[in-house]
Amino acid sequence: MSKETVLVIGSCGQLGTELVEALRSIYGDAFVIASDVQKSSNPVFDAGPFESLDILDQEGLSIVLQKYKPSHVYHLAALLSATSEKNPDFAWKLNMDGLFNILNAARDSGIIKKVYWPSSIAAFGPNTERFGTPQYGTMDPSTIYGISKLAGELYVQYYFNRWGIDTRSLRYPGLIGYKSAPGGGTTDYAVSIYHDALKSGEHTCFLAEGTTLPMLYMPDALKATLEIMHAPAENIKIRTSYNLAGMSFAPEEIAASIAKHIPAFSIHYEPDYRQAIANSWPAVIDDSRAQSDWGWKPDYDLDKMTADMLLNLRKHYKLA
Helix, strand or coil: CCCCCEEEECCCCHHHHHHHHHHHHHHCHHHEEEEECCCCCCHHHHCCCEEECCCCCHHHHHHHHHHHCCCEEEECCCCCHHHHHHCHHHHHHHHHHHHHHHHHHHHHHCCCCEEECCEEHHHCCCCCCCEEECCCCCCCCCCHHHHHHHHHHHHHHHHHHHHCCEEECEEECEEECCCCCCCCCCCCHHHHHHHHHHHCCEEEECCCCCCCEEEEEHHHHHHHHHHHHHCCHHHCCCCCCEECCCEEECHHHHHHHHHCCCCCCEEEECCCCHHHHHHCCCCEECCHHHHHHHCCCCCCCHHHHHHHHHHHHHHHCCCC
């Protein structure tokens, strides 16, 4: 088996689907193993190996590792912010025990050489500096998702310091893409708003007007993920998780960007329980450490993202 075999766990989510596609373009279809509890119908997963895997199943994980011997693992399996609040006990179990299973496998198996695990802006909290949120600042998450991410950051650093496991991580802001459906996150309005703009010309937002949050377009998220994993180990100076930023906007700003292409588009506001989650998160992220340590720089701003989202979703809905 190639030394550059890659395993993606939790591959059928929004990020995983596109990451599998990007990794297969680099390593080849046969050397990127996608896995999740259930296979998605997305044709991406028909191009190469797929394994049904519950990350809580240690024996099943061991079988997959012995079968493919992946040197790199991208561990994406998690319950996201809004969904976690509905089932906090299971969210903690999945998010933490799943991470332990991967870290322990990397420590004990001698197979895994590098582990990628994503953190989130949810690791911050209501007392965090909201504008220019620093790499090292107040972190007091108020959601079970955020608590698990903060704990996970400390654990991946611990495994690096104690056992030399090459762990790498990014604190993702809200991720926006057109290739898969929203996955239960507090920032997912910024995905569904584009679909609604084309399907009905209006969107009801579950966040209030003026709720500024940091966001990242999926091509930039993929770029950052691949860059940090391919960077020389000596350039990775932070082993908890790097702040990552692309753009920050409120719902009315993304609506105005859409209206440049669909003038009749309208937005309405009906804030729900996700508003309290959003209020506890940063508005503008300082990612200067990622820029200086391994050269991070995003390619997309809001208007460039909007144009690309609408172009591709028009194709999806056969409106082009």
